[in-house]
Amino acid sequence: MPADGFGTVDTPHDNALTLSNRAGGNGRVIVVGNEKGGAGKSTVAMHVAVGLMRMKQRVGIIDLDVRQRTLTRYLENRLRWIKSTGSKLPMPEIIRVDASNERDLDKAETEETERLMHAVERLQAVCDYVVIDAPGSDTFLSRLAHTMADTLVTPMNDSFVDFDLLGDVNPQTLEVIRPSFYSEMVWNCRKKKAQASRKPIDWIVMRNRVSPLEARNKQKVGEALANLSKRIGFRLAPGLSERVIYRELFPAGLTLLDLTERGSNFAFTMSHVAARQELRDLIIVLQLPELAGAELTF
Known part of the structure; x- marks a missing residue:
């Protein structure tokens, strides 16, 4: 990809989109984020993106994890699979956004703001949805992306270790004592978004890597999340169960929605x-309001 931080992944099939040959509207921004690694953000982002593309939606992706680039590598694996098998898998647009090398904090934040806004605007011009995979840490780019979100999806492992990211609870009563640092960050981003555009951020917390066993801890996490959702204003979504297949699919760049395609072993x-x-x-x-009444085709 170009050194300036912007580029697209070219796809080898007839349905490929390019940033220059499609006109579009104001694509909805979906940010997948929290500030804890290992919650499955990239897996969720990839599956949501492919699910939307399977519904004939045009999707763009921005990977803001400038250190690990897990989602970028996922897509590189997918492109390699397409080329080696000749499969016509849906491929999103992708623009890479790098962190600034400026040592002056103000200059660095200005540069990163311009890079991210430029990337989002370019993708919104040709895509129905822009999916941003935020890093598992507190960075300026991550906070800026949260402020730009129309929909925020926060995956969390089904445990009180991850719950602590959102709030502090009384261990006996499960009542919320106070929101935690990530919840406060999202609250500030919601205020900034409302002031700038008068549009809300729809925040969804999903319990990811859920165990199929009805353990007592699982029930207590669910009760605590329900209490916290009423206090700080997020919606709860059913998550993805713990399955080995998600880790096995990564090297091939495939998702669960691709398993019946040609070349899949x-x-x-x-x-x-x-x-x-x-x-x-x-x-x-x-x-997603743009899909209201639409049939799920995957």
Whole structure:
């Protein structure tokens, strides 16, 4: 990709989009973020993006994890798979945004603001949705992306270790004592968004890597999340269960929605059918206004 931080992944099939040959409207910005690594943000971002593309939506992607670039590598693996198998898998537009090398903080933030806004504007011009994968840390680019979100999806592992990212609770009563640092950051981003555009941020917290067992801890996490959602204003979404297949699909750049495509050597099982339904449920709960009444085609 070009050194200036911007570039597209070219796709080898007839349905490929390019930033120069399509005109579009104001694409909805979906940010997948929290400030804790290992919650499955890139997996969620990838599956949401592919799900939307399977519904004939034009999707652009921005990977803001400037250190690990997990989503970028996921897409590179996908492109390699397409070229090696000849499969016509849907591929999103992607623009890379790098952190500034400026040592002056004000100059660095100005440069990063220009880079991210330019990237979002370019993708919104040709895409129905722009999916931004935020890093698992507190950075200026991450906070800026949260402020630009129309829909914010926060995956969290189903444990009180991850819950602490959102709020502090009484261990006996599960009552919320106070919101935590990430919730406060999102609250500030919501205020900035409302002041700048008079538009709300629809915040969805999804319990990711959920165990199929009805453990007591699982029930307590659910109760605490329900209490916290009423206090700080997010909606709860059904998450994706813990499945080995998600880790196995990464090297091939595939998602659960691609397993029946030509060249896939993964056996399609009833477990994968159930996983697809989890993804359908997530898309439904997102309540994307542009898809109101649309049939889920995956």
